[in-house]
Amino acid sequence: MGLPATLLALAIILAAAKLGGSVAIRFGQPGVLGELVAGLVAGNLGLLGWHGLDFVEDDGLVGALAELGVILLLFQVGLESTTRQLIQVGRSALAVGCLGVAVPFGLGWVASACLLPQQSGLVHLFVGATLTATSVGITARVLADLGQSGSPTARVILGAAVLDDVLGLVMLAVVTGLIQAADRGASLEMAPLLWIVGKAVVFLVGAMLLGTWLAPRLFRRAATLRGGGVLLGIALAFCFAMSWAASKAGLAPILGAFAAGLILEAAHYTPFTEQGEYPLEQLVHPVTSFLAPIFFVFMGFRVDLSQFADLHVVGLASALTLVAVLGKVVAGLGAFGPGVSRLAVGVGMIPRGEVGLIFANVGLGLAIAGQPVIDASTFSAVVMMILVTTLVTPPLLTWAIARAAVGPAARGS
Amino acid sequence: MGLPATLLALAIILAAAKLGGSVAIRFGQPGVLGELVAGLVAGNLGLLGWHGLDFVEDDGLVGALAELGVILLLFQVGLESTTRQLIQVGRSALAVGCLGVAVPFGLGWVASACLLPQQSGLVHLFVGATLTATSVGITARVLADLGQSGSPTARVILGAAVLDDVLGLVMLAVVTGLIQAADRGASLEMAPLLWIVGKAVVFLVGAMLLGTWLAPRLFRRAATLRGGGVLLGIALAFCFAMSWAASKAGLAPILGAFAAGLILEAAHYTPFTEQGEYPLEQLVHPVTSFLAPIFFVFMGFRVDLSQFADLHVVGLASALTLVAVLGKVVAGLGAFGPGVSRLAVGVGMIPRGEVGLIFANVGLGLAIAGQPVIDASTFSAVVMMILVTTLVTPPLLTWAIARAAVGPAARGS
Numbered sequence: 001m002g003l004p005a006t007l008l009a010l011a012i013i014l015a016a017a018k019l020g021g022s023v024a025i026r027f028g029q030p031g032v033l034g035e036l037v038a039g040l041v042a043g044n045l046g047l048l049g050w051h052g053l054d055f056v057e058d059d060g061l062v063g064a065l066a067e068l069g070v071i072l073l074l075f076q077v078g079l080e081s082t083t084r085q086l087i088q089v090g091r092s093a094l095a096v097g098c099l100g101v102a103v104p105f106g107l108g109w110v111a112s113a114c115l116l117p118q119q120s121g122l123v124h125l126f127v128g129a130t131l132t133a134t135s136v137g138i139t140a141r142v143l144a145d146l147g148q149s150g151s152p153t154a155r156v157i158l159g160a161a162v163l164d165d166v167l168g169l170v171m172l173a174v175v176t177g178l179i180q181a182a183d184r185g186a187s188l189e190m191a192p193l194l195w196i197v198g199k200a201v202v203f204l205v206g207a208m209l210l211g212t213w214l215a216p217r218l219f220r221r222a223a224t225l226r227g228g229g230v231l232l233g234i235a236l237a238f239c240f241a242m243s244w245a246a247s248k249a250g251l252a253p254i255l256g257a258f259a260a261g262l263i264l265e266a267a268h269y270t271p272f273t274e275q276g277e278y279p280l281e282q283l284v285h286p287v288t289s290f291l292a293p294i295f296f297v298f299m300g301f302r303v304d305l306s307q308f309a310d311l312h313v314v315g316l317a318s319a320l321t322l323v324a325v326l327g328k329v330v331a332g333l334g335a336f337g338p339g340v341s342r343l344a345v346g347v348g349m350i351p352r353g354e355v356g357l358i359f360a361n362v363g364l365g366l367a368i369a370g371q372p373v374i375d376a377s378t379f380s381a382v383v384m385m386i387l388v389t390t391l392v393t394p395p396l397l398t399w400a401i402a403r404a405a406v407g408p409a410a411r412g413s
Numbered sequence: 414m415g416l417p418a419t420l421l422a423l424a425i426i427l428a429a430a431k432l433g434g435s436v437a438i439r440f441g442q443p444g445v446l447g448e449l450v451a452g453l454v455a456g457n458l459g460l461l462g463w464h465g466l467d468f469v470e471d472d473g474l475v476g477a478l479a480e481l482g483v484i485l486l487l488f489q490v491g492l493e494s495t496t497r498q499l500i501q502v503g504r505s506a507l508a509v510g511c512l513g514v515a516v517p518f519g520l521g522w523v524a525s526a527c528l529l530p531q532q533s534g535l536v537h538l539f540v541g542a543t544l545t546a547t548s549v550g551i552t553a554r555v556l557a558d559l560g561q562s563g564s565p566t567a568r569v570i571l572g573a574a575v576l577d578d579v580l581g582l583v584m585l586a587v588v589t590g591l592i593q594a595a596d597r598g599a600s601l602e603m604a605p606l607l608w609i610v611g612k613a614v615v616f617l618v619g620a621m622l623l624g625t626w627l628a629p630r631l632f633r634r635a636a637t638l639r640g641g642g643v644l645l646g647i648a649l650a651f652c653f654a655m656s657w658a659a660s661k662a663g664l665a666p667i668l669g670a671f672a673a674g675l676i677l678e679a680a681h682y683t684p685f686t687e688q689g690e691y692p693l694e695q696l697v698h699p700v701t702s703f704l705a706p707i708f709f710v711f712m713g714f715r716v717d718l719s720q721f722a723d724l725h726v727v728g729l730a731s732a733l734t735l736v737a738v739l740g741k742v743v744a745g746l747g748a749f750g751p752g753v754s755r756l757a758v759g760v761g762m763i764p765r766g767e768v769g770l771i772f773a774n775v776g777l778g779l780a781i782a783g784q785p786v787i788d789a790s791t792f793s794a795v796v797m798m799i800l801v802t803t804l805v806t807p808p809l810l811t812w813a814i815a816r817a818a819v820g821p822a823a824r825g826s
Contacts, residue, residue, distance in 0.1 A: 003480055004660040007653045014650035022638035031640040064474045067416050145641075225435035227444040228558075229702030236703060237427035240420045247417040286699045289642030290649060 009056040010065070010294070016042050017293035024394075030145035032138060033394035035293050039300020047306060057301045066298040067253075069291030070137045074254040075239040076288050077140040078261020079281050080149040081158065083212065086262065088337075089155045095334035096156060097163030100349050101171065104131035104327030111319045116378070122179050126366075126373050129175045130359040130382055131324050131352070133168030136161040137254065138351040138390055141292065142397045152339040153404070157348040158258070160331075164349070165255055166204065170197050172359055176366065183368050203249030207242060207256070211263035219264075223271035231272040232283040235264065303387050307380045316377070317384035324389050325350050341404030344397065351393045352386045422469040423478070423707070429455050430706035437807075443558035445551060446807035448706050452713020460719060470714045479711040480666075482704030483550045487667040488652040489701050490553040490571065491674020492694050493562040496621065499572050499675065501750075502565060506572025508747035513573055513762050514580040517544040517740030524732045529791070535592050539779075539786050542588045543772040543795055544737050544765070546581030549574040550667065551764040551803055554705065555810045565752040566817070570761040571671070573744075577762070578668055579617065583610050585772055589779065596781050616662030620655060620669070624676035632677075636684030644685040645696040648677065716800050720793045729790070730797035737802050738763050754817030757810060764806045765799045 020038025021031030042053055056062060086093070108128035116123060136158060143154045215238070222234040239260040246256025266279065273279060307313060332346020360382040363374030374382070433451025434444030455466055469475060499506070521541035529536060549571060556567045628651070635647040652673040659669025679692065686692060720726060745759020773795040776787030787795070 003477060003666065004657050006477065007484075007657040007660070007666060011650040011653035011657065014646045014653070018635070018638055018640065018643050018646040018650075021640040022643070025639040034640075061474065061477045064416060064419065064477075071420075222431070225431055226438040227431065227434040227447075229699070229706075230431050230435070232699055232702055233427045233431045233706065237424040237431075240424035240427070244417050244420040244424065247420070253416065253420060283699050286642075286645055286696045287703050289645055290700050293642075293646065 003061075005055055006059050006061045009059050009062045012042070012053065012056060013039075013062065013294055013297045014290075017297045020297070021293070028398070030142045030394045030398055032141040032145060032296050033391070035296035036300040036391060036394075039297035040303050040305070041300075042297075043301030043303060044305045057298075062294065062298060065291060066295040069288070069293070069295040071239070071243050071254055071257045072236075072284065072288045073137060073140060073144075073292040073295070075257040075261040076281065076284050077144070077149055077158065078258040079264060079284065081155055081262055082265055083208065083262055086155055086159050089152060089159055089340070092335050092337045092340060093156050093159030093163060095336070096160035096331050096345055096349070097167065099334040100134065100160055100164050100328055100331035101132045101167040103330045104324060105129060105171065107131070107323040107327050108320065111323045115316055115319055120182075120368060122175070122182055122368060123373055123378075125175050125178065126359075126363050127320070127378070127382075129168070129171045130356050130363070131320065131327060131385075132164060132171055133352065133356060133359070134161040134164045134328070134349045135351045135356065135386075135390070136258075137295065138393050139348045139397065141296070142394050143348070146398065146401055148401060152337060153335075153341050153344045153348070153401070156335050156337070156340055156345050160335075160345070160349060162204075162255060162258065165252060166200050168359075170200070172362065176362060179366050179368060179373055183366075199249045200251055203246060203251060204255075204259070207245065207259045208263065211242070211259065215263050215265075216268045219268045220271065223269070223275070231269055231277050231280060232287075235269075235280055235284070236287075238264070299390070303383075307384060310377065310380070313377050313380045313384065316381035317388070320381055320385040321388045324352060324385055325392070341400060344400040344404050347393065347396045347400045350396070351390045356382060356386050416474075418468055419472050419474045422472050422475045425455070425466065425469060426452070426475065426707050426710045427703075430710050433710070434706070441811070443555045443807045443811055445554040445558060445709050446804065448709035449713040449804060449807075452710035453716050453718070454713075455710075456714030456716060457718045470711075475707065475711060478704060479708040482701070482706070482708040484652070484656050484667055484670040485649075485697065485701045486550060486553060486705040486708070488649075488670040488674040489694065489697050490549075490557070490562055491671040492677060492697065494568055494571065494675055495678055496625065496675055499568055502568045502572055502753070505748050505750045505753065506569050506576060508749070509569060509573035509744050509758055509762070510576025510580065512747040513547065513577050513741055513744035514545045514584065516743045517737060518542060518584065520544070520736040520740050521733065524736045528729055528732055533595075533781060535588070535595055535781060536786055536791075538588050538591065539772075539776050540733070540791070540795075542581070542584045543769050543776070544733065544740060544798075545577060545584055546765065546769060546772070547574040547577045547741070547762045548764045548769065548799075548803070549671075550708065551806050552761040552810065554709070555807050556761070559811065559814055561814060565750060566748075566754050566757045566761070566814070569748050569750070569753055569758050573748075573758070573762060575617075575668060575671065578665060579613050581772075583613070585775065589775060592779050592781060592786055596779075612662045613664055616659060616664060617668075617672070620658065620672045621676065624655070624672065628676050628678075629681045632681045633684065636682070636688070644682055644690050644693060645700075648682075648693055648697070649700075651677070712803070716796075720797060723790065723793070726790050726793045726797065729794035730801070733794055733798040734801045737765060737798055738805070754813060757813040757817050760806065760809045760813045763809070764803045769795060769799050 016038040017035045020034035022034065024031055024034025043057055045053055105128040108131040109124045112124035112127035139157055143149050148154055219234065222230055239257050242256040242260035243253035247253045264280065269280060328349040329346035331349060332342045335342045335345040360374055360379050364372060364379055366373040429451040430448045433447035437444055437447025456470055458466055518541040521544040522537045525537040525540035552570055556562050561567055635643055652670050655669040655673035656666035660666045677693065682693060741762040742759035744762060745755045748755045748758040773787055773792050777785060777792055779786040
């Protein structure tokens with residue numbers, strides 16, 4: 001088996017993460033930016049003619065550990081928020097989430113219609129849809145790096161991002177259905193669409209209600225178990241079970257992990273802390289600090305810088321990136337409530353990421369009259385947009401949060 | 414990709430581990446026995462006609478996480494010992510290690526010759542060799558469960574197990590070479606054998622010398638890095654790099670992880686603890702308590718209880734198990750030094766495990782004149798021996814250590 005290669009890959013990734021993170025911090029940036037860039041550099045050494053690290057990118061186990069890392073990261077972020085806090089920002093998050101889908105979708109449609117005039121209207125619809133879903137992993141990590149995970153701004157971003165993902169998924173289902181119907185020359189069938197939407201809604205509402213009822217009972221039982229590491233073990237089992245349930249409902253597993261963390265409140269596991277166990281956040285932290293950097297370095301690894309050589313792709317990518325950034329910053333204006341920075345909310349929702357990639361991948365597989373909806377150069381442009389939005393968010397968000405923190409104080413003096 | 418299935422498998426494994434561990438502890442047994450039995454039960458529900466959990470055993474990612482778990486466990490055990498302590502017990506461990514290879518090898522040969530009289534002498538040699546290598550994972554976990562990881566007895570066991578693995582590997586190389594030569598009708602070539610032995614020796618001596626020189630320098634540099642989780646990240650990178658190097662030297666990766674832990678002393682990372690970082694043992698512990706139970710439950714999962722229905726296999730397995738237990742208990746008599754329990758040393762070396770399985774697998778692939786050296790029923794018997802030695806060790810070792818603790822006090826009164 002390939003275990004030895006995986007071990008070497010992990011050693012390289014962890015060392016790169018810590019080196020890159022340290023350099024970023026010295027430049028006043030969050031550590032996650034350094035991890036991304038370290039992966040990007042290490043993953044593109046092939047352009048300089050050295051392919052000694054190519055095995056890292058191809059290692060399936062490293063990829064899976066990276067996925068586990070982002071799942072545990074969202075679990076930890078959920079642990080640091082509470083359902084009550086999320087409901088408090090609910091209307092604000094609802095406004096931001098809806099705007100955050102509508103504005104990038106509209107702008108993306110227009111941009112695609114201007115730059116790809118020869119393509120069908122359904123392609124423009126599809127390009128617009130790839131711009132909707134926020135990838136909250138990067139933002140969650142930046143907020144954690146800045147010690148802002150529990151702030152009102154963070155809660156609005158996370159709530160809006162959950163909505164985004166659900167709305168984006170609905171959008172993808174609708175657009176895919178339209179394209180498939182157009183390809184068959186048939187009319188759109190509503191039943192499968194409603195089924196997808198229904199599953200997602202049932203999961204989110206059901207998970208929150210059931211989980212809130214189940215979690216205290218589960219952990220009260222678990223507290224009677226003997227042996228070491230029971231709290232961490234049962235909490236992680238709960239996190240993984242919820243992630244699995246989310247993926248069964250057609251949602252991203254990270255949404256389930258976030259919901260699991262959200263449901264678990266310190267009050268549920270007081271029997272453990274009374275027995276001298278550390279709080280759950282403190283137990284999850286070393287596990288996350290091992291696995292999450294793997295995700296960010298690996299994300300950098302998978303970027304193919306050679307795509308940047310094609311000017312047509314770069315032009316399209318620039319337009320998409322502009323639209324992606326603008327759309328979410330405008331959406332941030334919908335935020336309200338005490339202590340919420342509108343600019344920081346908008347900036348925090350800039351990163352696309354795995355959901356955008358999933359969209360683009362679906363597009364590669366769809367065709368109208370034999371022509372793929374998303375061709376190779378459009379796909380490259382989408383990947384580049386994801387890369388740039390991911391790379392610009394850490395410094396921009398750091399700046400926006402610092403500005404928000406300074407602003408009221410300056411006004412107060 | 415199969416990530417959702419893996420998430421469900423992890424949730425089931427973690428819940429089973431904590432439930433099983435708790436039951437074992439209530440019966441006065443170490444938690445690891447409960448984890449093994451929980452996996453064994455869950456993995457054999459197919460015998461009752463329910464195959465709903467069969468996907469867990471086939472999940473490659475779970476298997477790889479289990480391997481990472483045992484690697485990190487041995488790293489943690491290594492962290493809790495120091496090179497100096499191991500050298501102190503060096504002569505005692507040397508005596509136990511050599512006896513622990515010679516006695517089971519001789520007894521296994523005799524048992525095979527009596528029970529499989531129709532087979533060639535090389536088969537008996539091979540069966541003897543499968544009985545030599547100690548699988549230290551179970552013992553390490555039992556010692557940790559009992560809070561005895563740092564005791565003189567534990568150090569003798571670990572030192573002897575390292576020796577065992579090296580000597581066992583040499584034995585495997587020699588016997589394999591003899592069989593291949595016999596199959597070709599040629600004489601044995603010494604060069605490849607010497608090469609294998611040389612690599613192992615160079616790795617162990619080189620790793621200890623180089624690591625002892627490198628580690629303080631590496632961690633002094635690392636302490637200047639900024640950002641969270643640097644100590645844990647760099648320490649894990651070191652552990653994984655050493656595990657990879659061990660496997661490159663033809664040794665088990667867990668040996669490299671143990672050596673990495675052994676090399677790292679608290680003195681190497683004082684710059685971190687002075688900056689307010691937790692000690693390394695405390696940081697590694699949650700990671701291990703997440704991943705190590707996966708190894709033990711998964712080991713139980715892979716046992717196929719239906720093999721126990723074949724009486725011929727059960728007979729051979731009983732003989733091998735008897736020889737395996739007896740051989741190591743006799744080897745324990747070679748132990749000496751203050752605070753060392755000879756019985757506990759012998760019992761601690763009973764478990765075979767992955768190394769024995771690797772041997773048996775090699776045997777399945779070797780043939781003399783078209784006949785496989787290890788046939789299916791001999792293989793099943795070896796697997797059963799591994800299962801039984803693994804299952805009896807936790808209760809026996811708990812008893813032996815309790816007896817040793819009571820013994821001197823009773824004599825003192």
